[in-house]
Amino acid sequence: MKCKEQMHPLKMRLKLALVLISLFFGALQAHASTEVSCTILTIEASNANQGIDQQLKEYAAIFKEKPFAAFNTFVLKNRETYAMPTLQPMRLALPDALGGSLKLLSTEGAQLSVVLTLQRQGSLPMEIKGTARPGAPFFAAGLRSAHGVWIFGVVCARGDFVEH
Numbered sequence: 001m002k003c004k005e006q007m008h009p010l011k012m013r014l015k016l017a018l019v020l021i022s023l024f025f026g027a028l029q030a031h032a033s034t035e036v037s038c039t040i041l042t043i044e045a046s047n048a049n050q051g052i053d054q055q056l057k058e059y060a061a062i063f064k065e066k067p068f069a070a071f072n073t074f075v076l077k078n079r080e081t082y083a084m085p086t087l088q089p090m091r092l093a094l095p096d097a098l099g100g101s102l103k104l105l106s107t108e109g110a111q112l113s114v115v116l117t118l119q120r121q122g123s124l125p126m127e128i129k130g131t132a133r134p135g136a137p138f139f140a141a142g143l144r145s146a147h148g149v150w151i152f153g154v155v156c157a158r159g160d161f162v163e164h
Contacts, residue, residue: 036104036112038132038156040092042078045071045141046148055079059137059153067141071148084156089117096145097121102154105129112156116140132156 043056045063050073052060063074082090082102089101098120105113112132119125120143130138137155144150 036084036086036107036156036158037081038084038090038102038104038112038114038154039079039081040094040102041076041137041151041153041155042080042095043151043153044075044077044145044148045151046073046075046145047071048073048147050075059139062139068139068151073148074151084114094118096150098143098150099125100152104156107158110134110158112158114138114154114156116152116154118143118152130154134158 041056043053045068052063052074053076055076056063056074059074062068063071068074077095078093080093082092084090084102084104086104086107089103092100092102094100098118100116100118103115103117105115107113110133114130114132116128116130117125118128118140126142128140130140132138132154134157137153139151139153141149141151
């Protein structure tokens with residue numbers, strides 16, 4: 001009888017240890033699912049002589065390079081941040097009846113390979129592959145807007161999902 005009483009607390013400790021281990025790995029898995037976040041900047045570029053939106057000043061050097069140098073006005077129209085699961089397209093909130101998605105292809109070191117898919121209603125989708133690194137986002141342009149062209153900036157980062 002005494003042996004059974006001694007085993008009972010041991011079994012309880014083992015069960016408690018198993019529960020704690022499963023909770024720990026569950027928390028790690030939940031953290032891994034939001035390991036990468038990407039912010040989509042929707043920018044309208046035109047020649048309205050209004051300069052660069054204050055919210056875009058950190059990208060001013062990029063806008064002086066081709067093909068963006070053809071414009072003198074850059075206005076941030078929308079900024080959305082998404083938790084990015086690997087290999088699953090994330091539907092994007094875009095203006096001007098545009099449809100789009102972003103898919104994280106790989107996370108090699110600091111490089112995050114992504115595919116931005118854009119589609120105007122009634123036309124074929126356009127896929128743009130790029131690499132976003134911390135401090136070095138990638139930008140894609142070309143679709144016409146009401147006043148010029150749409151530029152889409154993809155800014156990705158590792159770590160917890162943080163709204164920018």
